[in-house]
Amino acid sequence: MDRLRYIVEDALTNIRRSGWGGVASIGTIAVSFVVVGIFLIITGNLGALVADWKDQFQVTVFLEDGITGEQLALLKKRVQSERAVKGMTYTSKAEALQQFKREMQGRESLLEGLGENPIPASLQIRVHETSQTAEALKQLAASLGRLEGVEDVMYGQEWVHRVSSVIGLLRLLGLSVGLALGLASLLIVSNTIRLAVYARTEEIEVMRLVGATRLHIRAPFLLEGMIQGTLGAGLALVLLFGAYRATLWQIQVTPGQIFGMGVGSFLEPHWAVLMVVAGAGVGAFGSLISVDRFLRA
Structure with missing residues (x-):
């Protein structure tokens, strides 16, 4: 002491x-x-x-216009089999158009001359937290993009990569x-x-x-x-x-x-x-x- x-x-x-x-x-x-x-x-x-913002992360899969009901069911099954996928929501062409119109209220003039509905059907995919990284999202998007009936895949890749790089x-x-x-x-x-x-x-x-x-x-x-x-x-x-x-x-x-x-x-x-x-x-x-x-x- x-x-x-x-x-x-x-x-x-x-x-x-x-x-x-x-x-x-x-x-x-x-x-x-x-x-x-x-x-x-x-x-x-x-x-x-x-x-x-990750809680709001969604991978959006835009579908080809000519996709059939059978192809859609098979596509959903393939998407759900991905380990990174937590859940998904299907939006038809008609629903997508109605949603677009609601968002464009007050600017209806922009909708004139659209003719046939140009907005594709889509799948909004929710991703597990463990897969909410730039690399995991990139791999998931590449995998989904190869599936039959898929036109395009978007997940805000630029934002994800940019923020991850900055951090x-x-x-x-x-x-x-x-x-x-x-x-x-x-x-x-x-x-x-x-x-x-x-x-x-x-x-x-x-x-x-x-x-x-x-x-x-x-x-x-x-x-x-x-x-x-x-x-x-x-x-x-x-x-x-x-x-x-x-x-x-x-x-x-x-x-x-x-x-x-x-x-x-x-x-x-x-x-x-x-x-x-x-x-x-x-x-x-x-x-x-x-x-x-x-x-x-």
């Missing part, structure tokens, strides 16, 4: 002595995690937006920038701790002479780095939350109101916890580098 108290008191003393070096370490870690947090919030909300790119960019800034934080923490180690060279040498273990010597510095990292990550969360609330106030909405969906939310709790843990890890590793380098000298 006395040893633990000594380690904690020593670490806190080192932080007070570090002055602007310690402030620089905490600030750099905070900036790093602010950037990472921004990317996490953006990609998280884009993912929520996609998830909400993937943002995650990669956020990871790359976060790693770069994390490395910078690691170096600054390491340099700050190294200054603290050199300032206590004589004390550390005495500890080594009286038989203090490497762990006993390293512990206060490791704790100092962990505290700096935790404070930096915590500061980043405070700044992120403040900016998040200010943004919502500026556009006068509450969380979840953007697009009328569950979008506009802050970081998921597990990401916030992971950021704090990662901050402590960065600080501890930076300290370990400096202390071990000194002890090996």
Whole structure:
């Protein structure tokens, strides 16, 4: 118990002595995690937006005009046999025309001269959640397009591919920038701790002479780095939350109101916890580098 108290008191003393070096370490870690947090919030909300829209995902199969009742029954059976298909709804040519007319109310002049009904019959196919990815939808559309009696298949492929690509790119960019800034934080923490180690060279040498273990010597510095990292990550969360609330106030909405969906939310709790843990890890590793380098000298 006395040893633990000594380690904690020593670490806190080192932080007070570090002055602007310690402030620089905490600030750099905070900036790093602010950037990472921004990317996490953006990609998280884009993912929520996609998830909400996935409930409305439908693959529309347009049928050939000359399809017979027997061919239609066989086609429905083939479509239903696809593992990705959750259910489907058939819309005849007449029903499709009536629906089109309802949607065009007030613009009836556009319907003049249509003559014979040009709108094809179709199957609106609902897809299982596990198949609501760009690649799975592409494969399903290709499979359905090869069936007899099918004229065309649409599933909003451009939108699905575009959003999926944007989310993937943002995650990669956020990871790359976060790693770069994390490395910078690691170096600054390491340099700050190294200054603290050199300032206590004589004390550390005495500890080594009286038989203090490497762990006993390293512990206060490791704790100092962990505290700096935790404070930096915590500061980043405070700044992120403040900016998040200010943004919502500026556009006068509450969380979840953007697009009328569950979008506009802050970081998921597990990401916030992971950021704090990662901050402590960065600080501890930076300290370990400096202390071990000194002890090996």
